[in-house]
Structure formats: structure tokens, C-alpha cells
Amino acid sequence: MTRLLIVGPQGSGKGTQGVRIAEAFGIPAVSTGDVFRGAVAAGTELGQQVKAIIEAGDLVSDELTSAVVRDRLSQPDAADGFLLDGYPRNIAQVAHLDEFLEGRDEQLDAVIELVVPREESIARISQRAAEQGRSDDTEEVIANRLAIFERETAPILDVYRTRGVVDRVDGVGSLDEITDRIIASLQARGLGRGAAA
Numbered sequence: 001m002t003r004l005l006i007v008g009p010q011g012s013g014k015g016t017q018g019v020r021i022a023e024a025f026g027i028p029a030v031s032t033g034d035v036f037r038g039a040v041a042a043g044t045e046l047g048q049q050v051k052a053i054i055e056a057g058d059l060v061s062d063e064l065t066s067a068v069v070r071d072r073l074s075q076p077d078a079a080d081g082f083l084l085d086g087y088p089r090n091i092a093q094v095a096h097l098d099e100f101l102e103g104r105d106e107q108l109d110a111v112i113e114l115v116v117p118r119e120e121s122i123a124r125i126s127q128r129a130a131e132q133g134r135s136d137d138t139e140e141v142i143a144n145r146l147a148i149f150e151r152e153t154a155p156i157l158d159v160y161r162t163r164g165v166v167d168r169v170d171g172v173g174s175l176d177e178i179t180d181r182i183i184a185s186l187q188a189r190g191l192g193r194g195a196a197a
């Protein structure tokens with residue numbers, strides 16, 4: 001039963017690390033960005049609703065995003081834990097998630113804050129743009145997404161910090177090094193295999 005959230009700016013590697021940590025814990029990684037991109041690619045009604053918003057790097061409405069997450073977390077594979085990536089992304093979404101989890105008598109066990117200097121995230125996003133050609137990886141859209149992160153998402157860490165659940169992890173290094181650091185910090189909290197408590 002491990003409920004985790006990974007937070008970091010675009011280009012911090014949170015998607016990659018989120019999948020690795022979820023695998024290590026045997027829980028599903030739930031990435032709202034992936035859900036939205038999948039819906040756009042599949043041309044579903046949800047995809048049509050969010051396509052222009054994602055391409056501009058803006059945020060999808062809190063109501064729609066929270067509904068998507070509630071639906072996903074209600075699937076049987078998330079009953080015993082999950083790792084959220086990219087949600088909640090602002091204070092209003094924290095309140096939505098709190099309400100949902102309280103209704104299940106649950107709470108987040110840990111919030112992983114992946115710390116990466118701005119220049120490093122920009123370099124990584126530019127590399128991904130060259131490799132994958134994501135439509136929201138243009139220079140202008142990247143700047144918008146980083147500004148939104150600093151303005152709207154960084155404050156959620158203060159909320160979780162007051163709850164004592166945030167682990168700050170250095171996000172610079174090899175993929176394996178960073179995964180090991182995250183797992184060590186979670187183990188220090190008594191989470192996962194070989195946990196101290």
C-alpha cells in the first residue's frame with residue numbers, strides 16, 4: 001500500500017523516474033500528461049477537449065483533470081497504491097485529491113520532489129524535442145510550461161512540506177543513481193522493500 005506523488009519541472013525526468021519507482025513498488029504510474037496525450041492520439045472526446053490546451057502548454061481545467069484522475073484511481077490496479085505524476089499541479093487540485101483520498105480513508109505516503117536546475121531541464125527538453133518531436137516541446141511552449149510550474153505547481157510542495165511528506169531528491173546524475181536516491185529516501189520513511197521501519 002504505497003501512495004506516491006512525484007513532482008518536478010518539465011525536463012526533470014519525473015516521467016522516467018516515476019515509471020521506474022512504480023515498477024519497483026509494484027504499483028501503477030498514473031501520468032495525467034500521458035493520459036491526455038493518449039486521448040489526443042486516439043482522437044477521443046477527451047482528446048478533442050484538451051488538444052489545443054496541451055499544445056499551448058496551458059493547464060487543462062481542474063475539474064476535468066480531477067475527474068480523469070478519480071476515474072483512473074478507481075480502477076482495481078490502483079486499489080493497493082499508485083504513483084501520481086503530473087497531478088496535482090496546483091493548489092485547487094491538491095484540494096480535489098485530498099477530498100477523493102479522504103473519501104477512501106487514504107493519504108499520500110510521500111511526495112518526491114525532483115530537483116533539477118533550470119538550465120539542465122531546458123537542455124533535456126530540447127534534446128527530447130529533437131528525439132521525439134513532441135508538439136509541446138517548442139521553445140515558446142517550454143517557457144510557458146516552466147513559468148506555470150514555478151507559479152502554480154511549486155506552491156503545492158509547501159502544502160505537502162507542512163504535512164511532512166516531501167523528500168527532496170537531487171535529480172542530476174545517471175538514471176540509475178537518481179532511482180537509487182529516490183528509493184533510499186522512501187526506504188528511510190519506512191516505504192518499500194528493505195525499509196528501515
Ligand code: AMP
Nearest residue numbers: 032033054057058059060065086087089
Ligand atoms: P506533462 O507531461 O505532465 O508535462 O503534461 C503535459 C500537458 O498535459 C501539460 O502541459 C498540461 O497541458 C496537461 N496536464 C497534465 N497534467 C495536468 C494537470 N494536473 N492539470 C492540468 N493540466 C495537466
